[in-house]
Amino acid sequence: MTVPELKINDLHVSVEGKSIVKGFDLDMKGGEIHALMGPNGTGKSTVASALMGHPKYEVTSGQAFLGNENLLDMAVDERARAGMFLAMQYPSEVSGVSNADFLRTAINGRRGEGNEIPLMKFIKTLDKKMQMLEMDQSFAERYVNEGFSGGEKKRNEILQLMMLEPKFAILDEIDSGLDIDALKWVAKGVNSMRSENFGCLIITHYQRLLNYIKPDKVHIMMQGRIVKTGGPELALQLEKEGYDGMKAELGITDDETVEA
């Protein structure tokens, strides 16, 4: 398997004609886990949606490559087949479709016709991964996310991640709404995926998650682009000083568009 590298150059994204992402650069080597932090409304989820090919998010310029594959040239399903995965900030409910059926269909969609996962292997794998996440087996038969609590939905996103084994995952605020124990199980699930063939971008507001999933790099995004990159200590600095402290350090004012 090729080691995936995610390279984003000077990405600009508009939503309903309004420019949101303004020159976003990111370079992630295969196997790395990075964290993306930034104030509300700065465009973190917009980057995620644009990379996954959401039609509402118009990439007006820039490039995004997963290995040699040009993501921006691909349809949504092609991006998923290429190994992209998004754990959503607000996971959708899919009424009438059981979690197990949903996962099996998604896995087979990626594997392609003639290469479907054998049923017994699927059941065993699902069992094992649900146990790892301390999810009750009844969640396999329940409709996708229907009636799930906020924390159960987030855990279900990680179950999808572990079952689909993508090359590159974006986890959008996977820690929001999780109690302390669930946070640990989610971190355990993500850490179990760690390998040189799996890259992961964790969008989060809280340093706490990064105590459990050690990132290789931490990026701070403001006003539509990354303004500072560092190691895990950057998240601690942010927690201590807040975004105002970071803005003062970088000389960013509220109305000003950050210059490249």
Ligand SMILES: Nc1ncnc2c1ncn2[C@@H]1O[C@H](COP(=O)(O)OP(=O)(O)OP(=O)(O)O)[C@@H](O)[C@H]1O
């Ligand atoms: N589908 C949409 N329609 C209209 N505006 C949108 C849409 N998606 C994003 N926006 C706007 O783009 C801006 C950036 O939103 P985005 O969700 O990317 O921010 P964020 O950094 O992820 O914020 P948060 O930390 O609050 O989740 C916001 O002003 C938001 O209202």
